[in-house]
Amino acid sequence: MGLFERYLTVWVFLCILVGIGAGQLMPDTFQAIGRLEFAQVNIPVGFLIWVMIIPMLLKVDFKAMHQVKNHVRGIGVTLFINWLVKPFSMAFLAWLFIRQLFAPYLPADQIDSYVAGLILLAAAPCTAMVFVWSRLTNGDPLFTLSQVALNDAIMVVAFAPLVAFLLGMSAIVVPWDTLVTSVVLYIVIPVLIAQWLRHSLLSRGQETFDLAMKKIGPWSISALLATLVLLFAFQGEAIIAQPLVIALLAVPILIQVFFNSSLAYWINRRLGEKHSVACPSALIGASNFFELAVAAAISLFGFHSGAALATVVGVLIEVPVMLLVVKIVNQTKPWYCKNT
Numbered sequence: 001m002g003l004f005e006r007y008l009t010v011w012v013f014l015c016i017l018v019g020i021g022a023g024q025l026m027p028d029t030f031q032a033i034g035r036l037e038f039a040q041v042n043i044p045v046g047f048l049i050w051v052m053i054i055p056m057l058l059k060v061d062f063k064a065m066h067q068v069k070n071h072v073r074g075i076g077v078t079l080f081i082n083w084l085v086k087p088f089s090m091a092f093l094a095w096l097f098i099r100q101l102f103a104p105y106l107p108a109d110q111i112d113s114y115v116a117g118l119i120l121l122a123a124a125p126c127t128a129m130v131f132v133w134s135r136l137t138n139g140d141p142l143f144t145l146s147q148v149a150l151n152d153a154i155m156v157v158a159f160a161p162l163v164a165f166l167l168g169m170s171a172i173v174v175p176w177d178t179l180v181t182s183v184v185l186y187i188v189i190p191v192l193i194a195q196w197l198r199h200s201l202l203s204r205g206q207e208t209f210d211l212a213m214k215k216i217g218p219w220s221i222s223a224l225l226a227t228l229v230l231l232f233a234f235q236g237e238a239i240i241a242q243p244l245v246i247a248l249l250a251v252p253i254l255i256q257v258f259f260n261s262s263l264a265y266w267i268n269r270r271l272g273e274k275h276s277v278a279c280p281s282a283l284i285g286a287s288n289f290f291e292l293a294v295a296a297a298i299s300l301f302g303f304h305s306g307a308a309l310a311t312v313v314g315v316l317i318e319v320p321v322m323l324l325v326v327k328i329v330n331q332t333k334p335w336y337c338k339n340t
Contacts, residue, residue, distance in 0.1 A: 019232025057194035090122030110306035117310025261286035
């Protein structure tokens, strides 16, 4: 892991402080930034989100999907967890904790928005960071690549209908045109640009591609941090008024991380898959494509929304929690390999 990735939680926490402070000191500046919109898309944020997402998608090789046939059981578990368990379990956890148990401690006018943000977070399977988690567990690199490529291909067509369905189940109405616009802007177009760039760089040799990835890798995290500064500048007053919100939003996220990773890990073992396949299968089910979730939340609900804040909480806890999951699957390898 690079410096940015290793200390992502620290950078996010600093962005919270900088964003809140800047929002209080320069409210007019950030209001002016918020007004820079075209077709309901904030131009500075749209640019930052593309810089966030495209370097991540450059790592995805859709040609690797032919490897799926070599790991049918592991891929089946991955798809089951990512598309049939994870989004629905998060919808249930959001209902249980945000609408029921924690409702008295949260601003009533933001309840729906918090639920929407948690659903958006769970509906976007991890893309780039899962390569890091897989490497830390000695995961099968070809399996990891194939499951990421397949998940991303599914996400292009399934993200919008799934989010619309789950939000509808939660009595949250989102205009289809806005949702489809978000998918086109933050999934389809970045995928096309990333694949074109990938092909162009690889045509000049693997060394050129690796060098380019090394240079542009930090751009993604830097753009994410800049977006978070803007987000917390707008969210500052709400956070100061109720700092407990972030801790409460973290609860369902933490539960779904451990639930989904444990379930995927256990099913893979029951099916007789290798540990090197079970690890990345479990890890992709536990982590999220938080860059996309943040982008969609801002696009659909705005900077000031609870949805945007909920997705950012996912960013805040991603690295330390996933490192804990990595440690668990590494330490339980003797148990996993016993009688398999």
